[in-house]
Amino acid sequence: MFGMLNRMAVKAGRQTAFVNVRMASTQATGAAQKSGSRATIVGATALSAGSIAYYTSQFGTIPFIANASANTVAEDGLHPADHPWAHRGAFDTFDHSSIRRGYQVYREVCSACHSLDRIAWRNLVGVSHTVDEVKAMAEEVEYTDGPNDEGEMFQRPGKLADYMPAPYPNDEAARAGNAGALPPDLSLMVKARHGGADYVYSLLTGYVDPPPGVHVAEGMNYNPYFPGGGIAMARVLYDGLVEYDDGTPATTSQMAKDVVSFLAWTSEPELDERKKMGLQAVIILSTMTAISLYVKRFKWTVIKNRKLYYNPPKSGH
Numbered sequence: 001m002f003g004m005l006n007r008m009a010v011k012a013g014r015q016t017a018f019v020n021v022r023m024a025s026t027q028a029t030g031a032a033q034k035s036g037s038r039a040t041i042v043g044a045t046a047l048s049a050g051s052i053a054y055y056t057s058q059f060g061t062i063p064f065i066a067n068a069s070a071n072t073v074a075e076d077g078l079h080p081a082d083h084p085w086a087h088r089g090a091f092d093t094f095d096h097s098s099i100r101r102g103y104q105v106y107r108e109v110c111s112a113c114h115s116l117d118r119i120a121w122r123n124l125v126g127v128s129h130t131v132d133e134v135k136a137m138a139e140e141v142e143y144t145d146g147p148n149d150e151g152e153m154f155q156r157p158g159k160l161a162d163y164m165p166a167p168y169p170n171d172e173a174a175r176a177g178n179a180g181a182l183p184p185d186l187s188l189m190v191k192a193r194h195g196g197a198d199y200v201y202s203l204l205t206g207y208v209d210p211p212p213g214v215h216v217a218e219g220m221n222y223n224p225y226f227p228g229g230g231i232a233m234a235r236v237l238y239d240g241l242v243e244y245d246d247g248t249p250a251t252t253s254q255m256a257k258d259v260v261s262f263l264a265w266t267s268e269p270e271l272d273e274r275k276k277m278g279l280q281a282v283i284i285l286s287t288m289t290a291i292s293l294y295v296k297r298f299k300w301t302v303i304k305n306r307k308l309y310y311n312p313p314k315s316g317h
């Protein structure tokens with residue numbers, strides 16, 4: 001179709017070549033140029049002010065201006081190293097077998113103290129486990145439901161729609177069980193901490209003896225990655241703590257990597273889908289841009305290819 005239209009356009013172009021008028025609009029006037037450059041300046045200023053405002057709203061600090069901080073490096077915590085997470089790149093998805101192992105670590109280790117309020121059993125289906133596996137896991141947990149016809153609450157086995165059971169009935173019980181410190185909910189932990197997955201991984205694997213001269217309060221543990229250095233959670237991961245069904249050796253770093261992959265998924269369960277949609281949007285929009293550029297050139301070819309010339313009147317008139 002385009003071929004035919006093209007031929008017609010060329011023909012039209014040839015015909016218009018004989019038009020011999022001078023178009024006022026072929027030459028921009030000085031006034032129009034001036035207002036154009038003013039619009040550019042206003043536009044550029046609005047763009048830079050807008051991007052600074054956006055950055056400030058996202059990150060809380062004004063770029064290019066250093067923040068004054070009274071903290072020492074120890075008080076801010078050691079900066080975690082970068083780790084090559086499977087899901088880090090723009091085209092990368094989660095490592096789902098790692099999520100599955102990570103769930104096992106969460107269930108066997110972390111769930112003794114940490115809740116995972118925002119994740120329901122059904123969320124695991126198709127991500128790390130099959131529907132039958134998840135049903136069986138949910139049924140192992142007793143949930144309070146009701147009231148029944150007699151107005152009493154009753155216990156029943158878990159269903160896919162139930163949320164992950166919390167280790168403590170309330171925050172006070174959680175504090176009482178952990179010498180006054182509250183183990184935070186882990187659902188959004190990877191998004192909630194500066195450094196994200198790298199931070200949580202470094203925290204779990206970063207327990208060391210306090211260096212000479214560093215005083216750690218009674219009941220606290222030294223971890224250089226935790227701001228302040230003294231954390232109420234003791235080291236929890238040790239080599240061989242869990243036994244993976246896929247035969248992966250359960251070293252401390254392997255378990256930390258798996259549980260962090262799992263927690264990265266719990267905080268951004270839509271990540272795989274989001275990246276796929278983003279890629280589709282880029283493909284569709286760039287194709288449409290290419291098509292519209294082609295159509296634009298096609299439509300304008302008549303105007304762009306015509307030749308305008310001026311025959312001055314013969315002198316003596």
Ligand code: HEC
Binds near residue numbers: 114204237
């Ligand atoms: C024995 C109980 C216990 C277990 C088991 C436990 N934690 Fe904790 N966790 C705590 C407590 C208590 C805190 C609060 C520490 C504080 O505020 O000083 C905490 C804090 C955290 C934090 C937040 C650190 C921060 O920056 O505020 C993360 C992340 C964390 N735990 C991850 C885990 C993971 C992952 C596991 C399983 C591998 C786990 N925890 C197992 C008790 C526990």
